Amino acid sequence: MSPADHSPFSEGGLLERIPAMVKPCYELGDIPPMGSVPEQMYASVIRPERYGPPVDAFEIERLPVPELGRGQILVLVMAAGINYNNVWSALGSPLDVIAARAKAGDLSGFHIGGSEGSGVVWAVGEGVRDVKVGSEVVLSGLQWDETAADIRLGADPVLSTTQAVWGYENNYGSFAQFTVVDEYQCHPKPANLTWEEAACFMLTGATAYRQLLGWPPHTVRPGDPVLIWGGAGGLGSMAIQIVRLYGGIPIAVISDESRAEHCMRLGAEGVINRKEFDHWGRLPDVLDDEAMARWTHGARTFGRRIWDILGERRSPRIVLEHSGQDTIPTSMYVCDSGGMVVICGGTSGYNADLDLRHLWMRQKRLQGSHYANSRECREVTELVGSGRLDPCLSWCGELADVGRAHQLMRDNVHPPGNMAVLVNAPHTGLRDLESTLAALTPA
Numbered sequence: 045m046s047p048a049d050h051s052p053f054s055e056g057g058l059l060e061r062i063p064a065m066v067k068p069c070y071e072l073g074d075i076p077p078m079g080s081v082p083e084q085m086y087a088s089v090i091r092p093e094r095y096g097p098p099v100d101a102f103e104i105e106r107l108p109v110p111e112l113g114r115g116q117i118l119v120l121v122m123a124a125g126i127n128y129n130n131v132w133s134a135l136g137s138p139l140d141v142i143a144a145r146a147k148a149g150d151l152s153g154f155h156i157g158g159s160e161g162s163g164v165v166w167a168v169g170e171g172v173r174d175v176k177v178g179s180e181v182v183l184s185g186l187q188w189d190e191t192a193a194d195i196r197l198g199a200d201p202v203l204s205t206t207q208a209v210w211g212y213e214n215n216y217g218s219f220a221q222f223t224v225v226d227e228y229q230c231h232p233k234p235a236n237l238t239w240e241e242a243a244c245f246m247l248t249g250a251t252a253y254r255q256l257l258g259w260p261p262h263t264v265r266p267g268d269p270v271l272i273w274g275g276a277g278g279l280g281s282m283a284i285q286i287v288r289l290y291g292g293i294p295i296a297v298i299s300d301e302s303r304a305e306h307c308m309r310l311g312a313e314g315v316i317n318r319k320e321f322d323h324w325g326r327l328p329d330v331l332d333d334e335a336m337a338r339w340t341h342g343a344r345t346f347g348r349r350i351w352d353i354l355g356e357r358r359s360p361r362i363v364l365e366h367s368g369q370d371t372i373p374t375s376m377y378v379c380d381s382g383g384m385v386v387i388c389g390g391t392s393g394y395n396a397d398l399d400l401r402h403l404w405m406r407q408k409r410l411q412g413s414h415y416a417n418s419r420e421c422r423e424v425t426e427l428v429g430s431g432r433l434d435p436c437l438s439w440c441g442e443l444a445d446v447g448r449a450h451q452l453m454r455d456n457v458h459p460p461g462n463m464a465v466l467v468n469a470p471h472t473g474l475r476d477l478e479s480t481l482a483a484l485t486p487a
């Protein structure tokens with residue numbers, strides 16, 4: 045089946061699926077007449093009383109379709125991408141997203157996650173200029189107030205005091221039949237992608253893109269070695285490819301040999317299995333000579349593995365970080381003099397130790413990076429649309445699988461690459477998660 049055949053809006057698809065009357069609520073995959081909005085929708089919902097392991101935190105509920113505001117778009121969601129941020133929402137930690145919104149006056153008491161997705165524009169609010177009902181779109185995940193004073197004065201919207209992640213800090217994400225987004229979040233869906241491919245790459249792809257290309261002068265240059273933690277993860281899979289596209293040499297870290305082939309296929313020069321080392325976590329006290337010597341031995345041996353892969357004694361000019369507490373000391377140690385460690389997350393913890401001597405004596409840079417602006421999102425979409433960047437869809441389930449997919453991510457046993465769920469898109473050729481995982485395990 046070609047990707048175009050997969051669309052319910054391709055020839056012969058939409059008409060058969062449109063029921064004669066508008067109903068108050070539609071079953072998943074049962075599409076209302078174009079542009080008509082039912083009162084209610086199904087969504088995968090988190091409530092405070094379910095905070096805990098993701099597998100138990102999400103439940104499908106029937107809720108009112110959200111209202112449209114000025115400059116906003118109502119999208120009929122076809123597919124939604126799975127990301128780590130809704131592991132945090134499910135746990136209710138480090139941010140209780142529902143309580144945080146309550147403080148700001150939103151007393152809805154529930155959370156609909158999902159910070160990326162693909163779908164069809166179903167209705168547009170007042171003031172929307174460029175997006176039309178019926179357009180097929182890919183959704184980016186950061187929201188801001190376009191009228192904010194800092195943006196009016198020229199700030200990159202990602203740095204605006206008003207920025208917040210849709211489907212994480214803000215409610216009504218893509219794990220629902222309908223979602224509300226701002227107009228600038230809509231990017232044209234590349235026609236060659238299935239709904240699930242279009243739904244799975246934006247968050248990790250654009251975040252990695254900004255990390256690797258958004259912080260001059262530390263942008264990937266031809267020949268630059270780049271160390272990528274979690275090479276088989278969502279960010280890592282996109283980062284390996286972006287580094288190669290820009291002429292750099294990606295070196296991927298993994299925790300299981302079964303992930304090596306995925307990283308090599310995407311273009312990694314080599315992989316390092318972090319399970320062969322044990323110096324992870326916070327730094328020992330600087331006065332504890334014995335512990336410090338043990339730690340330095342671990343970090344040096346890790347660094348030598350990079351040289352072995354490169355075939356010469358060169359250190360990474362850029363280190364792509366997101367694992368945080370466990371790995372920051374090593375990242376800062378192995379990063380080249382004058383190089384940059386660029387970090388967008390802290391999966392293993394937030395108290396990251398830093399031996400300041402490595403920072404100043406070798407004049408390294410530790411740079412925070414968060415998601416991406418509209419230009420970066422559009423550039424990534426075009427790279428994927430033109431076939432130069434593989435969206436790396438590893439598995440696609442259904443809306444009812446949202447909790448299970450996040451649980452696998454939390455347990456770090458998810459398949460390499462990016463995952464998605466179908467919401468309204470037709471359920472064809474899905475492979476269940478167990479058989480996907482079984483196929484990845486070497487016999």
Ligand SMILES: NC(=O)c1ccc[n+]([C@@H]2O[C@H](COP(=O)([O-])OP(=O)(O)OC[C@H]3O[C@@H](n4cnc5c(N)ncnc54)[C@H](OP(=O)(O)O)[C@@H]3O)[C@@H](O)[C@H]2O)c1
Binds near residue numbers: 273297
């Ligand atoms: N700020 C932003 O805009 C933004 C955007 C995207 C993601 N993030 C954050 O970035 C992190 C990763 O996201 P992702 O989508 O890439 O998740 P992912 O698909 O789960 O991949 C992360 C990878 O990190 C590796 N990892 C896990 N624990 C580790 C540890 N203790 N030490 C070293 N490596 C470890 C794992 O690979 P191995 O076990 O094979 O090493 C895992 O596959 C999350 O914390 C997420 O919230 C932030």
